[in-house]
Amino acid sequence: MMNRKLxxxxxxxxxxxxxxxxxxxxxxxxxxxxxxxxxxxALELGHNFLDTADYYRLGHNEELISQAIKDKRGKAFLSVKTGQLVTAAPDGSMTPGPVSGHPDFLRNAVFYSLRRLKTDYIDLYTQARVDPAIPIEETVGALAELVQKGVIRYIGLxxxxxxxxxKxxxxxxxTAxxxxxxxxxxxxxxxxxxxxRELGIGLVxxxxxxxGFLSGEIKTPDDLKDSRVNMxxxxxxxxxxNLELVEKITLLATEKGCTPAQLAIAWVLAQGNDIITIPGTKRIPYLEENIASExxxxxxxxxxxIEAIMPAGIVSGTRYPERFMNALNQ
Incomplete structure (x- = not known):
């Protein structure tokens, strides 16, 4: 198992x-x-970094994790994001709304997360997006208070x-x-x-x-039946x-004796020892495939x-719809 310092x-x-x-x-x-x-x-295999957010289906994700880490809290590194206000549909889909980095919001939100996770501390607590209405110094100041109180250990953005x-x-x-x-x-x-890198901050x-597109398993638009159809x-x-690019990567992965997903994850890890990555899955076979990327x-x-096939900027289309792109890089 590969470990890295965050x-x-x-x-x-x-x-x-x-x-x-x-x-x-x-x-x-x-x-x-x-x-x-x-x-x-994942914990059994020693992969301890579990990433969630308090707005994933309005806390459902945290409650799910609490069941999985029961009696295993010491084996888990809990990374929790907060500050993104959302509305959730019954099917679990989420519509992002405003962002809050207000100190009072954070002081309140962290204790709800602690309750749902059934723990007395969160390892890494991350402001999910920068609130343009609140100076980032005030947001981080509130998070620093939570570190002093011992309810969170590290601060992320x-x-x-x-x-x-x-700032x-x-x-x-x-930290990250x-x-x-x-x-x-x-x-x-x-x-x-x-x-x-200049500031000694790790990249998650x-x-x-x-x-999922770089896994090579998405072949037609009909394979997408969720929020990705809006991206x-x-x-x-x-x-x-973009499918043409993935097909080229798939051929390269086959020559390398791995899956295209493993090649894509390995590429991220190869960009520096200060980088960790958090591929998402809900099934053990894909988890084990992803972990084997190391x-x-x-x-x-x-x-x-790989660079010849996929140089920076070659992908077609933005990663989010235009109305959500403004929340990035704030």
């Missing part, structure tokens, strides 16, 4: 964690027993700009930045990645498989242009071949 002064965690969002219906229906078994299997990250770090050390990073999402390489890369990368001509060794020639 930031210069942070804890040691598994390099490949588990994104738990899909267990609460974000990408179609899921089976709770199977989801709990998947979390238990998500989808923050380099400027916001710098936040003047108030309290930031969670942001989308994959073969398809490389815009952080220009400014954000150098900034967090979410969606390393670009919501530009998976619509119209963009879908088929055994895929990419040579310089492999990385050059």
């Amino acid at each position: 930031g210069t002064n942070g804890p040691l965690v598994s390099a490949i964690g588990l994104g738990c969002m899909g267990m609460s219906g974000a990408y179609g229906q899921s089976d709770e027993k199977e989801a709990i078994a998947t979390i238990e299997r 998500s989808e923050a700009s380099a400027d916001s990250i710098r 936040a770090a003047t108030v309290h050390p930031i 930045l969670q942001i989308e990073y994959s073969l398809w999402s490389r815009d952080i390489e220009a400014e954000i990645l150098p900034t967090i 890369a979410y969606a390393p498989l670009s919501r 530009p990368r998976y619509q119209g001509d963009n879908f088929f242009k 055994h895929v060794q990419l040579t310089r020639e492999d990385l050059q071949s």
Whole structure:
């Protein structure tokens, strides 16, 4: 098992964690027993980084995790995001609303998370988006108070700009930045990645498989029957242009003796020892496939071949609809 330090002064965690969002219906229906078994299997294999948010189906995801880590709290590193206000449909789909980084909101939200998770502390507590109405210094100041009280251990940010990250770090050390990073999402390489490396902040890369597309298992638009149908990368001509890229990666993975998903995850891990990644799944076979990515060794020639197929910016379409893109890089 590969472990990595989360930031210069942070804890040691598994390099490949588990994104738990899909267990609460974000990408179609899921089976709770199977989801709990998947979390238990991750811990059994030593992959301790469990990523959730208080808004995943309005707390359902945290309650699910609490069942899986019962009597195993010491084996789990709990990463919880907060601050994104949502409305949830009965099928588990979520519609993002406003963002709140108000200190009072955070002080209140953390205790609801503790109650649902049935724990007295959260390892990494992350502001899911930067609230443009609240100075980031005030938001981080409230999180620093929670560290002092012992209810959270480390502070994280998500989808923050380099400027916001710098401001936040003047108030309290930031342990990790969670942001989308994959073969398809490389815009952080220009400014954000150098900034967090300068400041000793670890990177938690979410969606390393670009919501499943880089797994090679999505062949037609009909294979998408959830919120992904509303995302530009998976619509119209963009879908088929991006599918051509995945087909090329699949051929390369076959030559390498791994799956395209494993190749994509290995690529993320190969971008630096300060990076961990949290591919999401709700089933044990996919969990074990993802975890096996840490055994895929990419040579310089492999990385050059991948770069030739998927250079930065080649993907067609944005990762979110236009109305949600404004919440990124704040």
